[in-house]
Amino acid sequence: MSWLNILTDTDFTIYNFPLGVFKKDARAQPAICSALGEYVVDLDALHELGFFRDFKLPKRFFRKDSINDYIALGKNITQAIRHRLIDIFSEGKRANSASKFRYLFLHQMRDVQLLLPLNIGDYTDFYSSKEHATNVGSMFRDPDKALLPNWLHIPIGYHGRASSIIVSGTPIHRPNGQSVVHLKEPKPTFGASKRVDFELETAFVVGRNTQIGETIEAEQAEDYIFGMVLLNDWSARDIQQWESQPLGPFLGKSFATTISAWVVPMEALDPFRVPSPKQEPAVLPYLETTGWRSYDIELTASLSSQSFDNHRLSVSNTKYSYWNMCQQLAHHTSNGCSVRIGDLMASGTISAPTPAGYGSMLELSWNGTKPMLMPDGTQRTFLEGGDTVILRGFAEKKGIRVGFGECVGRLN
Amino acid sequence: MSWLNILTDTDFTIYNFPLGVFKKDARAQPAICSALGEYVVDLDALHELGFFRDFKLPKRFFRKDSINDYIALGKNITQAIRHRLIDIFSEGKRANSASKFRYLFLHQMRDVQLLLPLNIGDYTDFYSSKEHATNVGSMFRDPDKALLPNWLHIPIGYHGRASSIIVSGTPIHRPNGQSVVHLKEPKPTFGASKRVDFELETAFVVGRNTQIGETIEAEQAEDYIFGMVLLNDWSARDIQQWESQPLGPFLGKSFATTISAWVVPMEALDPFRVPSPKQEPAVLPYLETTGWRSYDIELTASLSSQSFDNHRLSVSNTKYSYWNMCQQLAHHTSNGCSVRIGDLMASGTISAPTPAGYGSMLELSWNGTKPMLMPDGTQRTFLEGGDTVILRGFAEKKGIRVGFGECVGRLN
Numbered sequence: 001m002s003w004l005n006i007l008t009d010t011d012f013t014i015y016n017f018p019l020g021v022f023k024k025d026a027r028a029q030p031a032i033c034s035a036l037g038e039y040v041v042d043l044d045a046l047h048e049l050g051f052f053r054d055f056k057l058p059k060r061f062f063r064k065d066s067i068n069d070y071i072a073l074g075k076n077i078t079q080a081i082r083h084r085l086i087d088i089f090s091e092g093k094r095a096n097s098a099s100k101f102r103y104l105f106l107h108q109m110r111d112v113q114l115l116l117p118l119n120i121g122d123y124t125d126f127y128s129s130k131e132h133a134t135n136v137g138s139m140f141r142d143p144d145k146a147l148l149p150n151w152l153h154i155p156i157g158y159h160g161r162a163s164s165i166i167v168s169g170t171p172i173h174r175p176n177g178q179s180v181v182h183l184k185e186p187k188p189t190f191g192a193s194k195r196v197d198f199e200l201e202t203a204f205v206v207g208r209n210t211q212i213g214e215t216i217e218a219e220q221a222e223d224y225i226f227g228m229v230l231l232n233d234w235s236a237r238d239i240q241q242w243e244s245q246p247l248g249p250f251l252g253k254s255f256a257t258t259i260s261a262w263v264v265p266m267e268a269l270d271p272f273r274v275p276s277p278k279q280e281p282a283v284l285p286y287l288e289t290t291g292w293r294s295y296d297i298e299l300t301a302s303l304s305s306q307s308f309d310n311h312r313l314s315v316s317n318t319k320y321s322y323w324n325m326c327q328q329l330a331h332h333t334s335n336g337c338s339v340r341i342g343d344l345m346a347s348g349t350i351s352a353p354t355p356a357g358y359g360s361m362l363e364l365s366w367n368g369t370k371p372m373l374m375p376d377g378t379q380r381t382f383l384e385g386g387d388t389v390i391l392r393g394f395a396e397k398k399g400i401r402v403g404f405g406e407c408v409g410r411l412n
Numbered sequence: 413m414s415w416l417n418i419l420t421d422t423d424f425t426i427y428n429f430p431l432g433v434f435k436k437d438a439r440a441q442p443a444i445c446s447a448l449g450e451y452v453v454d455l456d457a458l459h460e461l462g463f464f465r466d467f468k469l470p471k472r473f474f475r476k477d478s479i480n481d482y483i484a485l486g487k488n489i490t491q492a493i494r495h496r497l498i499d500i501f502s503e504g505k506r507a508n509s510a511s512k513f514r515y516l517f518l519h520q521m522r523d524v525q526l527l528l529p530l531n532i533g534d535y536t537d538f539y540s541s542k543e544h545a546t547n548v549g550s551m552f553r554d555p556d557k558a559l560l561p562n563w564l565h566i567p568i569g570y571h572g573r574a575s576s577i578i579v580s581g582t583p584i585h586r587p588n589g590q591s592v593v594h595l596k597e598p599k600p601t602f603g604a605s606k607r608v609d610f611e612l613e614t615a616f617v618v619g620r621n622t623q624i625g626e627t628i629e630a631e632q633a634e635d636y637i638f639g640m641v642l643l644n645d646w647s648a649r650d651i652q653q654w655e656s657q658p659l660g661p662f663l664g665k666s667f668a669t670t671i672s673a674w675v676v677p678m679e680a681l682d683p684f685r686v687p688s689p690k691q692e693p694a695v696l697p698y699l700e701t702t703g704w705r706s707y708d709i710e711l712t713a714s715l716s717s718q719s720f721d722n723h724r725l726s727v728s729n730t731k732y733s734y735w736n737m738c739q740q741l742a743h744h745t746s747n748g749c750s751v752r753i754g755d756l757m758a759s760g761t762i763s764a765p766t767p768a769g770y771g772s773m774l775e776l777s778w779n780g781t782k783p784m785l786m787p788d789g790t791q792r793t794f795l796e797g798g799d800t801v802i803l804r805g806f807a808e809k810k811g812i813r814v815g816f817g818e819c820v821g822r823l824n
Binding site for chain 1: 600663
């Protein structure tokens with residue numbers, strides 16, 4: 001398919017062309033890039049070489065420390081640039097020219113530094129997996145009334161902390177915080193969390209600004225969604241449990257949130273649309289969507305430690321999300337709340353219907369009551385020091401594969 | 413005190429010198445400014461005139477659309493600039509020179525446009541008034557157990573929405589949203605909120621960046637606090653009530669949050685320090701502070717409508733806050749959460765111990781059960797269309813007065 005030889009099982013096929021930001025070396029300036037196979041594609045260098053001349057972008061347009069200005073070009077332009085990239089790496093006159101200059105714009109991904117690709121104004125985390133919400137409700141409330149009365153009517157979500165969002169590969173500090181042995185026991189102690197967990201999530205990136213007072217209709221919401229990332233919503237369950245009433249999660253979450261280095265544009269995910277789960281009772285009219293608004297993206301969570309590698313903990317899928325992204329964005333703006341390019345809106349933990357697909361250790365170990373056996377004979381209920389969590393996500397259909405790479409963090 | 417004649421009851425005395433951002437007219441570029449009496453002081457013009465020459469700031473340093481870069485100069489510089497302003501407006505050689513050029517850097521405040529003064533990365537809202545938390549707990553839970561078990565141990569807070577923070581004077585759109593008649597009744601409807609409320613708050617502005625994993629000790633926290641603003645945390649009580657379990661307030665808050673146009677630096681508030689309320693039980697060591705960490709700032713909320721003006725609803729005071737700002741910031745970073753210059757951390761509604769000082773209509777009308785009589789004979793439980801809420805705040809002691817101006821919004 002391309003003059004560039006790439007591995008067949010790569011996430012970064014010629015159907016993908018995700019967006020990221022990289023530095024060639026420590027002293028280099030950051031620039032917007034894409035990926036193909038094991039290569040980073042330097043868009044700044046391609047622009048210098050004239051491959052984007054007809055888009056009339058300013059000189060050095062791609063020399064940026066986030067892709068926000070790229071997103072702001074609008075879908076007409078970014079889709080055209082995407083098609084240009086496909087062209088550059090296919091066959092024909094443009095491809096011939098590109099292949100000659102390959103050493104100027106291609107870098108081995110392992111040789112460069114990938115940076116946080118977004119300038120994130122606001123970060124929202126939804127709670128859109130019915131399976132996850134049911135599991136949590138069963139554990140901490142009542143298995144017979146696991147879902148709260150509002151859950152089937154509202155895509156429940158909360159505001160998260162933007163400052164602690166980091167790119168894949170950044171080390172995770174085990175947080176200190178207050179916790180109690182029993183919730184009703186008012187004798188908190190302060191110290192290192194004993195229940196650090198991961199959460200298997202994706203997030204979408206807002207692609208257009210709105211003004212305060214403006215709303216986005218569910219049926220038009222896709223115009224406002226640029227792409228998706230993998231997201232690990234690291235959670236300190238002991239801190240979270242003690243602090244969360246009545247205003248929700250706070251320091252139990254804000255010590256770190258990892259996203260993948262690559263933002264996959266929605267165009268690349270289009271072939272993988274599937275119908276959303278049936279919603280019963282019917283949602284209110286402002287949340288109604290037609291057509292296929294969900295995506296069949298397989299998500300996995302794996303664990304590495306000093307004595308084992310890549311032990312699969314969970315296999316889930318974005319298609320299980322009860323609320324789709326259009327509904328989430330329509331709801332978020334239904335009160336006139338403004339959104340900005342680069343805002344991140346996460347799915348919440350996406351758990352599959354069966355335990356093999358639970359998206360957090362809280363659920364996998366059922367709040368610590370069912371330890372998981374590891375390949376080295378040790379057990380886990382929550383994460384231990386030195387553990388590395390690797391999230392992966394990809395879609396595949398009729399030989400077309402599109403993925404996110406990895407979303408990795410090692411807990412100190 | 414100054415060669416400039418200013419009204420004696422102004423908030424913007426020669427002891428204040430708050431920071432803001434203004435535009436001379438619609439086409440002008442925004443610039444950082446201060447205030448004295450009814451005048452805006454154009455710091456860009458003063459810099460051009462050479463009054464800040466010895467600080468070695470770049471040309472056009474003050475031509476910015478937020479004060480973030482000013483804050484980033486650090487307290488040594490910003491305090492010196494503050495003293496320079498006092499000098500410029502007092503007597504002596506520098507003052508003589510300044511008074512000659514007054515037409516170049518002074519503008520009537522009513523003639524210019526004041527803009528949102530901050531680039532706010534993250535916005536946190538605490539819940540630090542014991543009186544407010546007790547009132548809310550009594551209304552919605554159990555008067556005998558009004559405070560949840562964690563409240564006396566943790567400065568409870570939640571992440572708010574930064575994109576919907578607006579400057580004083582910006583009109584407020586009445587939000588749409590889901591609500592129910594009875595909480596357990598799963599028949600929500602979608603429409604305009606019927607219970608729009610204000611919340612009387614202040615907020616502090618973070619003055620120094622930290623890295624992820626870094627903590628701020630409570631005793632050192634003042635080094636990281638630049639100044640304070642007034643804040644109205646507009647709330648749609650019907651939306652908030654239905655959506656808030658289990659993850660906290662979301663769309664019931666994110667339609668608008670108004671802050672004053674002026675950020676008062678902590679140096680100006682120093683004369684008004686008072687001891688904080690006694691904390692019983694004792695707080696955990698990481699939250700301990702010594703000395704006077706609270707401030708005696710009188711806060712008022714007033715209401716105007718088409719048929720009455722400036723009807724006083726509430727008189728409260730920042731000194732009632734159970735948790736002080738040092739404790740809030742130490743807690744917020746205790747898990748390693750990073751903070752950035754310009755981050756806003758609000759107090760939560762500050763209610764006084766008696767009903768005349770309750771800081772929201774929710775409390776003043778006791779969840780709508782005690783309508784308030786207005787000067788025109790009408791009643792209010794929550795806000796009506798066309799109502800304007802005016803928050804004010806000032807400190808006064810031994811003839812020294814320092815205030816915030818107004819924090820105003822009119823509900824459509």
